[in-house]
Amino acid sequence: MTKQKLVIVGNGMAPGRMLENLFEKDRDAYEVTIFNAEPRVNYNRLMLSPVLSGEKTYEDIITHGDDWYADHGVTLHKGARISGIDRQAKTVTSETGITASYDKLVIATGSSPFIIPLPGKDLDGVLTYRDLDDVEKMLGAAKRAGRAVVIGGGLLGLEAAAGLKMQGMDVTVLHLMPTLMERQLDPAAGFLLEAEFKSRGIDVRTKANSHEILGDDAGRVRGIRLDDGTEIAASIIVMAVGIRPSADLARAVGLEVNRGVLVGDDMRTSDPDIFSLGECVEHRGMCYGLVAPLYEMAGVIADNLLGGSSEYTGSVTATKLKVTGVDLYSAGDFSEGDDREEIVLRDASAGVYKRIVLKDNKIVGAVLYGETSDGPWFFDLLKKGTDVSDMRETLIFGQAYQGGAPLDPTAAVAALPDDAEICGCNGVCKGKIVATIKEKGLTSLDGVRAHTKASNSCGTCMGLVEQLMQVTLGDAYNPAAVTPMCGCTHLGHDDVRRLIKSKELKSIPAVMQELEWTTSGGCAKCRPALNYYLVSDWPDEYADDYQSRFINERVHANIQKDGTYSVVPRMWGGMTSSKELRAIADVVDKFNIPAVKCTGGQRIDMLGIRKEDLPAVWADLGKAGFVSGQAYAKGLRTVKTCVGTDWCRFGTQDSTGLGIKLEKFMWGSWTPAKLKMAVSGCPRNCAEATCKDIGIICVDSGYEIHFAGAAGLDIKGTEVLGMVKTEDEAIEHVAALAQMYREQGHYLERIYKWAKRIGLDEIRRQIMDDEAMRKAYFDRFVFSQKFAQVDPWSERVSGKDKHEFKPMAVLTKEAAE
Amino acid sequence: MTADIRNWVHIGTLEDIPREGARCVKNGDMTIAVFRTAKDDVFALEDKCPHKNGPLSQGIVHDGCVTCPLHNWVISLETGAAQGADEGRTAAFPVRLEDGRILIDLSYSHEAV
Numbered sequence: 026m027t028k029q030k031l032v033i034v035g036n037g038m039a040p041g042r043m044l045e046n047l048f049e050k051d052r053d054a055y056e057v058t059i060f061n062a063e064p065r066v067n068y069n070r071l072m073l074s075p076v077l078s079g080e081k082t083y084e085d086i087i088t089h090g091d092d093w094y095a096d097h098g099v100t101l102h103k104g105a106r107i108s109g110i111d112r113q114a115k116t117v118t119s120e121t122g123i124t125a126s127y128d129k130l131v132i133a134t135g136s137s138p139f140i141i142p143l144p145g146k147d148l149d150g151v152l153t154y155r156d157l158d159d160v161e162k163m164l165g166a167a168k169r170a171g172r173a174v175v176i177g178g179g180l181l182g183l184e185a186a187a188g189l190k191m192q193g194m195d196v197t198v199l200h201l202m203p204t205l206m207e208r209q210l211d212p213a214a215g216f217l218l219e220a221e222f223k224s225r226g227i228d229v230r231t232k233a234n235s236h237e238i239l240g241d242d243a244g245r246v247r248g249i250r251l252d253d254g255t256e257i258a259a260s261i262i263v264m265a266v267g268i269r270p271s272a273d274l275a276r277a278v279g280l281e282v283n284r285g286v287l288v289g290d291d292m293r294t295s296d297p298d299i300f301s302l303g304e305c306v307e308h309r310g311m312c313y314g315l316v317a318p319l320y321e322m323a324g325v326i327a328d329n330l331l332g333g334s335s336e337y338t339g340s341v342t343a344t345k346l347k348v349t350g351v352d353l354y355s356a357g358d359f360s361e362g363d364d365r366e367e368i369v370l371r372d373a374s375a376g377v378y379k380r381i382v383l384k385d386n387k388i389v390g391a392v393l394y395g396e397t398s399d400g401p402w403f404f405d406l407l408k409k410g411t412d413v414s415d416m417r418e419t420l421i422f423g424q425a426y427q428g429g430a431p432l433d434p435t436a437a438v439a440a441l442p443d444d445a446e447i448c449g450c451n452g453v454c455k456g457k458i459v460a461t462i463k464e465k466g467l468t469s470l471d472g473v474r475a476h477t478k479a480s481n482s483c484g485t486c487m488g489l490v491e492q493l494m495q496v497t498l499g500d501a502y503n504p505a506a507v508t509p510m511c512g513c514t515h516l517g518h519d520d521v522r523r524l525i526k527s528k529e530l531k532s533i534p535a536v537m538q539e540l541e542w543t544t545s546g547g548c549a550k551c552r553p554a555l556n557y558y559l560v561s562d563w564p565d566e567y568a569d570d571y572q573s574r575f576i577n578e579r580v581h582a583n584i585q586k587d588g589t590y591s592v593v594p595r596m597w598g599g600m601t602s603s604k605e606l607r608a609i610a611d612v613v614d615k616f617n618i619p620a621v622k623c624t625g626g627q628r629i630d631m632l633g634i635r636k637e638d639l640p641a642v643w644a645d646l647g648k649a650g651f652v653s654g655q656a657y658a659k660g661l662r663t664v665k666t667c668v669g670t671d672w673c674r675f676g677t678q679d680s681t682g683l684g685i686k687l688e689k690f691m692w693g694s695w696t697p698a699k700l701k702m703a704v705s706g707c708p709r710n711c712a713e714a715t716c717k718d719i720g721i722i723c724v725d726s727g728y729e730i731h732f733a734g735a736a737g738l739d740i741k742g743t744e745v746l747g748m749v750k751t752e753d754e755a756i757e758h759v760a761a762l763a764q765m766y767r768e769q770g771h772y773l774e775r776i777y778k779w780a781k782r783i784g785l786d787e788i789r790r791q792i793m794d795d796e797a798m799r800k801a802y803f804d805r806f807v808f809s810q811k812f813a814q815v816d817p818w819s820e821r822v823s824g825k826d827k828h829e830f831k832p833m834a835v836l837t838k839e840a841a842e
Numbered sequence: 843m844t845a846d847i848r849n850w851v852h853i854g855t856l857e858d859i860p861r862e863g864a865r866c867v868k869n870g871d872m873t874i875a876v877f878r879t880a881k882d883d884v885f886a887l888e889d890k891c892p893h894k895n896g897p898l899s900q901g902i903v904h905d906g907c908v909t910c911p912l913h914n915w916v917i918s919l920e921t922g923a924a925q926g927a928d929e930g931r932t933a934a935f936p937v938r939l940e941d942g943r944i945l946i947d948l949s950y951s952h953e954a955v
């Protein structure tokens with residue numbers, strides 16, 4: 026019987042596996058000829074990263090050497106790129122002039138790296154990361170040291186970055202998205218990965234958009250410029266932003282091609298005698314870049330070449346990052362959905378994050394970081410569609426831990442280093458508390474307070490001290506129950522605030538990971554709270570997350586019941602002028618604003634403005650000198666004043682002037698809940714300062730500072746903080762008080778509730794009696810204001826957050842039907 | 843194959859919507875809120891809370907849901923159903939993502955039952 030002729034275009038891993046499968050089934054069915062554009066035998070492309078990092082050599086990763094081809098009677102043409110296929114005559118011809126005829130043809134042309142069309146992309150020193158030639162070029166560059174910039178924080182880019190770093194280069198990774206490997210990882214795991222790379226000395230920049238590659242006179246790369254103008258000097262640039270199927274040959278000979286070569290479930294192209302597999306194909310709308318699907322396709326083709334009727338129905342894929350020392354595994358689909366449930370395990374001390382996504386009691390996705398040994402087990406349950414309801418409770422702990430113990434709520438505290446500060450008021454660290462408990466044999470909170478002073482002042486660290494006692498004393502101690510912030514954590518507000526400071530957590534994903542949040546992305550309760558805590562604690566470093574703010578603070582106006590907004594411009598101390606009133610009247614007319622009202626805080630409110638009109642309204646108000654009145658903010662609202670010594674026959678001080686000074690000093694500051702103030706010029710108190718969050722009553726001898734009043738849900742007269750003699754002292758005391766509240770208040774907790782929790786005497790002691798403490802609070806307030814006092818209206822008039830104020834699309838009748 | 847006739851309309855790209863945010867699409871008198879989650883899934887609901895018609899597009903997006911800005915009802919992005927103890931449902935429209943292009947089908951929705 027004469028052998029049929031099988032020709033294969035391409036010699037990557039997919040056809041290699043296909044031939045192994047074919048020869049296993051029938052050694053003699055085909056006479057095989059391979060054309061390979063690369064001048065090499067078949068090697069394991071997955072292992073390029075260890076070659077780059079120096080952990081393996083090229084010889085180590087060869088899968089089929091010259092001997093294998095000879096033993097199996099396969100003719101291999103190396104360095105012979107196919108230039109044409111004659112489908113009528115059933116022949117292929119290479120650029121080197123070799124022609125071969127076939128009965129069956131397999132196209133396995135693989136993929137090519139995607140090159141971003143940046144200016145300078147053709148400069149010498151711009152590389153991709155795809156085959157051994159690329160690795161050799163990178164190794165050559167590494168010998169000359171200097172900096173490598175890797176564009177792309179996905180699988181390939183990170184492997185390239187880690188390898189180049191191990192070869193001694195300085196490395197910067199530029200990634201367009203906010204978190205690394207966003208296709209395979211959720212933001213929490215992406216955050217851990219970023220922290221790991223940074224700890225290796227790799228400079229990782231997310232949300233970094235490349236603008237231009239810079240070259241020298243000799244046409245060599247000298248650096249890169251980003252959209253924001255940043256320039257980074259570099260001797261090589263590695264583009265690792267993705268791959269595209271190499272389907273040009275198939276397209277040129279008239280096969281059906283979309284993104285890749287189209288194949289059916291039998292892996293045949295639109296020509297029944299031509300098969301295709303690997304990264305060049307598109308099957309049911311999917312193009313694959315991982316090895317597992319390629320191997321499955323190889324098995325199907327091998328069977329069908331021998332007259333079988335196997336079908337390939339698509340693959341669920343799993344990813345593992347091949348960087349030594351980084352354990353990361355991701356499989357399946359872990360997007361959110363109403364019909365899905367998730368199980369999250371975080372272990373901050375060990376740097377572990379695991380997330381399993383379930384649908385109908387079956388695993389549909391898994392992300393593992395730090396500890397991946399159960400990855401294949403989860404993947405197996407996923408592929409088999411095993412019903413996991415019986416092991417739900419212990420599933421996340423892995424195969425070995427079926428029946429394991431529930432999560433330990435004190436783990437986050439146990440993981441703290443000894444020098445982590447637990448009590449901020451008295452400067453007491455974890456080590457001191459634990460040592461004192463052991464030395465003195467303490468068993469009660471009062472005992473710890475007496476011997477260490479921890480939680481002896483404001484008391485906000487009490488929960489943490491109790492958890493430390495539990496960690497140290499075990500079951501012998503049973504702490505009071507803490508009300509958790511929300512359903513995403515077992516920690517209370519105080520615990521979270523202290524841990525943000527002591528662990529120096531500076532982003533929402535960092536807080537959720539390190540404090541072991543039980544959900545992957547938080548909820549509408551904890552996200553705005555965390556955003557405030559981070560803004561308050563790290564004013565210069567934290568990037569405000571607008572998507573975690575309530576709509577009013579996101580669009581700087583107050584939403585009304587019909588979805589329109591109201592706008593309140595700032596009138597310093599309640600003073601206005603004919604020019605300002607005229608501008609307001611003009612805006613009301615121009616935009617047909619249906620209602621105008623005076624507020625309780627001496628301001629003018631314009632109600633019923635359409636969201637789309639907001640930037641134009643602000644632009645007109647801005648021209649008259651108005652800035653945002655922040656009537657929507659959990660922050661400083663208004664300082665109400667009376668006319669004081671300027672006009673009033675009873676006035677004792679310039680209450681209007683002081684009110685304006687306070688407002689100009691304190692506007693823009695964010696606080697746990699809204700902060701309303703007033704200054705009255707005499708004890709007749711026409712500005713109603715004694716029911717405000719902070720109020721001042723002027724008297725002949727100076728200024729009486731009040732706080733913790735309420736005139737809303739609760740009605741409560743203020744408490745007296747103390748008396749001061751000068752305006753400057755009044756401003757210093759008020760700002761210090763506001764800062765103390767900013768640092769200790771729970772999100773949405775008004776100042777009167779905070780004061781009740783902390784104790785009036787303790788607040789008076791810190792602000793009135795302890796000058797050093799007061800000055801420190803004041804200085805921190807002043808520092809924070811440097812970043813807070815930007816008028817949000819003029820920012821938006823200048824184009825910030827444009828997307829907020831206009832629809833994405835307006836559909837016409839024709840388009841919708 | 844089902845016999846449904848789908849009518850996909852291209853309304854913009856994924857990049858038009860901030861992560862964990864929403865944008866509106868106007869269709870005559872109706873406004874549709876198009877949401878993008880942290881994982882880049884996209885959902886479309888009529889921009890009306892089943893409670894008091896609050897604009898859901900203005901809410902905080904979290905864990906496959908949006909919290910209405912008016913009275914904190916939590917609505918599923920996928921089905922439009924109110925979560926927890928609240929009862930009600932907002933119309934949800936099918937969405938398709940093709941190479942970052944967002945297509946929605948307004949002729950078809952899981953209406954209030």
